[in-house]
Amino acid sequence: MTLQDMFRTVWFGKWLVLVSVLAALGGAYLYASGQEPEYASSTTVQLVDAETLGAAGVRLESDPSLVTSDAVTEAAAEELGDPDLAGTLAGRASAEYAVDNPSNVVITVTGTDSGDVVDWANAVGAAYVAALQSQFDADLAQMQERLDGLSGSIDQQQKAITEARRATAAASVGSTAPVDPVDGLLEAQYSTTMDQYQTLSGQLTQAQLLASPATILQNAVHATLVSIPASLVYAVAALAGVLVGIGLAVLRRGLDTKVRTSGAARRSAGAPVLARLSGTAAALKSSESEGTLPVARREATAYTRSVRELRTALQAAVENDSGSAVIVVTAADVETPRSFVAANLAASWALSGRSVVVLSGDLRQPRLNALLPASADAPARTGQGARARTAAVPTAIPHLSVHPALRTELDPADFLASDEVRALVEQLRATADVVIIDAPPMLVAADATILGSYADGVLLAVTIGHTPMGAVEESAERLRAANAALLGLALDGSDEGRQVTYEATYAYAGSGEGEDVVPEAETDAAEAVEDAEETEKPAGRTPRRTAEVEVEDADTGSAEQAEDDAATTEADERPARGHRSGDRAATAEGDVPTAAGAKDRAPAVAESA
Template sequence: MTVREFIRTVWAGKWYVLAAVLVVVAGALYYLNQQETVYKATATVQLIGVQSAQGGEQVVEVTVATDLDDVTSDPVVEAAATSLGYTGTPASLAAMVSADYPGESQKLIAINAKTLDPQESEDVANAFAEAYVAQLVILRDDQVATLDARRQALAEQLAGVTARLVANPEDPLALAEKETIVTDYTTLTVQANTLRAIGVPAEVQTPATGAEAQGPGPSTVLALAVLAGLVAGIGLAFARRGLDVRVRGAADAARLAQSPVLAELYGVRTSDREYGHSHTLPVSRKVATPFTESIRELRTAVQVSLAEADKVVVVVTAADPHAPRTFIAANLAASFALSGRRTIAVSGDLRRPELDRVLPPPDGWSGDPHTLRPTTVPNLGVFPVPEEEMDPADFLATTRAGKLIADLSDNAEVVVIDAPPVLAAADATILGRYASGVVLIASAGKTDRAVLAEASERLRINNVPLVGIALAGVKSDRRMLYASTYGDPDGDGTRRSDLPTGGQTTPSAEAPALTAERPDTGAPGEPPGPQIDEPRRAARERAAAVVTGTSSLGATAPRGAAGHEQDAPSGQDEEAAPASPASQASQTSPGESAQQTPPARPTQTPAVPAGPGQLPRRDGVEGRSAPLLAPEWGKISQSTGSQATSAPKNGAGGPDTDASPSAERPARKLPFRW
């Protein structure tokens, strides 16, 4: 496991970590509140000895013979209790005291007292130290008395041996016994005299002061509790990951579905909520977001995967009913349409149809809502599958339904079908048989792994071409933030079209300035306005033509047998397309007759009802609807003319091309960013 995977696992289980830390810290606080603090005081007693050379041997230091048990002996406890005025039992008082050797030497004894009160601990330690020092005097006297008694016994033995030697001076046993008794008597005499020389057997070297609390302090306990909580929380996070049965990432989804992940869709839920308030598809707005960029990434992946297909029919389905399938399908269809391809979105979910709500008709449109109708997105139409009394799965399996999909694909370049979840009904599998490919949507953190594997396996068993997985519910990262702000000159989301021009034009005056640059917007009968910056105007018209799709898509083009529009030959666009009213007005001098100026086309043309399987016609073009854009698109002039050059050609009384403004200063293409 890498460091990034470790961090992601911990972050995914951050609430488990936080809960574990809070629980352990709460337990530590309860322990500190219930626990009584024990204070320890220590008094040090030093034994005092004298130097002695016993039996002619090396000099040694003699002290009163004692051990640690003498500190808590009955005489010492009674003396300490009397000094303290203790009213409890001697055993309970002795339990408060312990003794040890603080160093290697046994001449130094530490007397420790532990109580719940720091002052009491000091008093008990000092009382036992003083009582023990006094007890050592008694112990010394007892030891001297014991030595004297042994000396007296040896003296009596020596008298008997002496009497035997008087009777037999050469008695060897008597002589050896006499020598032993004399040696022992001498040793005992030296020991007794040495002990008598010790005036004070011990003294209190360091009295007990400043009792210390025993055990870790509150800060230490809390720090250990936080550390233990972190360890427990991380363990819970990894246990959660090990026991989690939901899809967590692209690699997990690709492995389970045995199919590539076409795109990771960022911010789907947020974009869906924003759509509920604005009623404008995110991909149709001139604002780049992680969601719109991921939708375009999905569109590109589908195009690449289905590049060899004659007719692109894409079925969008989901592994579970909780995935935002319809919203993603609508944005995918709108993305295809905005890329200049005639697209039809089919509401293939007959059980819970929602595509009509996501892709409403334009304002003021009146027609049969159960047939092919336009939408507010250019080049995009919606076809709801007709309601039948048959079961939806049975109806979709009929040849009539298959022929319906085929007819729609003949009248469009891309058909996007919104299908129910795979495991909810057989509808998605049936629709997938009519499609070029199927996009299966899964939600990261919500779709069950077994459900995703079973859904992909069902499609594979029925020979449905599964293109790949679209993983929704992925949170935005720095890469997507960079992708959504790339191309912004300021890096703060401000578009160049919103900035003042030349430091003089304000954003509020931008729209009037664009209108004033059109010579054909004056009142009827008035002469054309002053000459404007032709390269800039032409560039703006080309940018508007790119946005609205009217440069090449708005003109009537020959259609093939399948109903697709045929692209004009390269190099013939400018000559074949009619000039825009603005460019024609710039080419007409004020002295020329009005008959030489072609009449301008009306800005709005009523919609012409369409036949079965076709979108309503506008501007006299079959299957094309006038672009209805989001409010953000209004900042670019929506000219309906072609991309004709602003300078007149040689002839017709116009100046030479080389002398035209466009020859002196080439037209600069305005930047266009989402």
């Protein structure tokens, strides 16, 4: 996935990202509102190293766990003046040896009030030092008692030795018998006791010099916020929400089977995208409320522009030597408004001067005839000249006729596959320049595939964000299997806001103050007149009359004669395919109408528009 694809994926899933961020921020708010700020303050206690204490004969229980003992916490609570605080101190106090110096113990107390935790830390530190001092003093007292005991033993042993020596001396006076010396055991005991006394006396002296086994190295001065700040909670939540949202968007895009881009539609169908229809929803709503097709009204919208682009692309795609074209309009899914597209496409072609006949090939849910009702005042086609007589009747749009809806008792697919329908399509081809057939959706039945085999090509309508890519692929495969030419795709649902519409931004030349605006249909007719006259003029001769003047001249003639001539010209000649505006293709030799016929048809076109 490229960076561009990633950005596109995130943009398509922007609502997922937004919802994820909002959900994460909501959770962060609940967390932050339920949490009180937590502060911590520390006191450092310096201990006399164990080697020195051992040399002094002192044994202390200085483990940091002593900090949370009842003796220490109760003493600290007493110092703070609140005996009930002992339990709180036991739960909020902790101690450990300093990493850089094992002889130092760091006592940390936490709480929700920055001032209280400083006092608590100092009180717990002082109580811990006092507890160690109490042990030290108790050891000194025991050493003193032992020393006093040894001193008494030494005195007794000295007295016993002295008495023994006196007795021995008295016995030896005036006696020739040998006298036993003083018992050596007494002297050995005396020597041992004296050594112990001297050792203990030295240890006691050293311990007394130490005075205290622990001191406060650094009192608690300030408290530090140890809980997560609310701002950091919100920042982490927002970041997590964005990441989760992007992950969901990527997952959604990976699992999404709908057509999202023109490139995806083109790859799925293996056919080009001929046009992207903009503003279809607004056009449908407008057509239902006003009862006329958007293309038939003189208004510049994104939808009418995109329909003209579609018409121009189809003209180039179906151009052939016969001068006529049969196009089937179908859709890859049921919801795409293919009938509306077909009706506007036919109206656009007719307003460009072509004779157009529309046929509803949807026998299951026919809708095209309702969009293009026959005109009650318009006469039926007579089939003058080279045109064959058909059942098609004119509509209110010039050059546009509609064939009555087909009726049959057979299955629609069986009826459409009959020679009768094939002959009807060929008859309509001989009758008009363009035949537009509205067919049911491709995957509903075989109707569209059958009609496509009779036509010069098939236009497949696809709705962006709705039509599954699998439906587009299968529709294209079915058409290819039936040897029906897939001309291209019409994508519905493009972003109208990103389109720059010519009609909406480029004013007509006659829209200035004091000038008349030339209607769209009249302009198309005038261009047809001018093109026809240019064809009849000798080479090298430059026409000097504009299309507007020619239309004005055409309007001076008899209206009835103009209608008759227009019908005759329509039957015998085919309008020019080339349009100077880019909407008309090159004209085959012999298909250019005469200037007189084009002039006669122009007033009727302008009047109808």
